[in-house]
Amino acid sequence: MSLPATASQTAGPYWHLIDFPEWADLLRSNGPNAAIEGERIAIEGTVTDGDGAPCADVMVEIWQADPAGSYEGEFHGYGRCGTDKDGRFRFVTLKPGPVRAEGNAFQAPHVAISLFARGLLKQLVTRLYFAGEKLNEQDAILNAIPAARRGTVIAQRATDGSWRLDLRLQGESETVFFEV
Numbered sequence: 001m002s003l004p005a006t007a008s009q010t011a012g013p014y015w016h017l018i019d020f021p022e023w024a025d026l027l028r029s030n031g032p033n034a035a036i037e038g039e040r041i042a043i044e045g046t047v048t049d050g051d052g053a054p055c056a057d058v059m060v061e062i063w064q065a066d067p068a069g070s071y072e073g074e075f076h077g078y079g080r081c082g083t084d085k086d087g088r089f090r091f092v093t094l095k096p097g098p099v100r101a102e103g104n105a106f107q108a109p110h111v112a113i114s115l116f117a118r119g120l121l122k123q124l125v126t127r128l129y130f131a132g133e134k135l136n137e138q139d140a141i142l143n144a145i146p147a148a149r150r151g152t153v154i155a156q157r158a159t160d161g162s163w164r165l166d167l168r169l170q171g172e173s174e175t176v177f178f179e180v
Contacts (some may be wrong), residue, residue: 024081026093032076038067038094042162043111043128043155046087050171054087059116061123062091069097069106098135108135108142115167124177128165129154145176152176 026033027040043062047055059082066075079091098106108129115124129142131154136142142150152175155165167175 021081023079024089024091026076026079026091028092032074033094036066036075036094040092041095042090042092042160043165044088044090044158044162045155045164045166047083047089047115047117047167047169048087049169050174052168052171054083054085055117055169056083056085056087057118058083058087058089060089061114061116062093062111062128063114064093064111065096065099065109067094067097069099069109071099095130101140105138105140106135108133108139110139110142113167115169117169124169124175125180126167126175126177127153128163130163131156149176 022028022031025031028034047058047060049055059080062077062079064077065071066073066077071077075094077093077096079093081089081091083089093111096109096111098109101107110130111128113126113128115126117124127141129136129139136154142153145153152168152173153165155163158164169175
């Protein structure tokens with residue numbers, strides 16, 4: 001006997017209940033980060049499936065440190081947005097600084113990304129690193145990824161100054177996702 005699927009067996013498609021578009025702008029004038037200084041950036045990309053088709057029903061969440069590399073200050077480093085009909089997402093935030101790691105080491109500036117989507121039993125977790133950062137060469141987590149696959153987590157600066165990282169859920173050029 002087959003039991004029907006329940007909400008606890010899959011993630012989504014409930015985004016309309018928890019989607020607050022203003023959460024994608026961490027620097028909104030009436031938000032908690034309005035007065036915090038730092039390099040203003042946009043992070044954008046497209047989520048696609050294994051065939052390269054856009055995923056229009058994905059909730060993308062970010063979590064990041066402040067420009068000084070701290071999670072302890074006044075900066076509210078959490079954002080959330082749903083993908084549009086073309087699988088696109090976009091956040092406005094401040095570029096994070098290097099985060100202290102064990103000993104005297106630092107992690108390269110990065111943004112943690114979680115993806116929630118229909119058919120997933122739990123979220124997918126990855127990181128966005130910034131191309132050209134000196135600390136990328138020393139970041140233990142980034143360097144644990146095979147060199148041939150690191151590009152799937154390194155955002156490139158676009159001509160308008162934003163940072164772009166496309167996320168592929170499976171197949172060729174699949175984004176590296178972490179077990180957490």
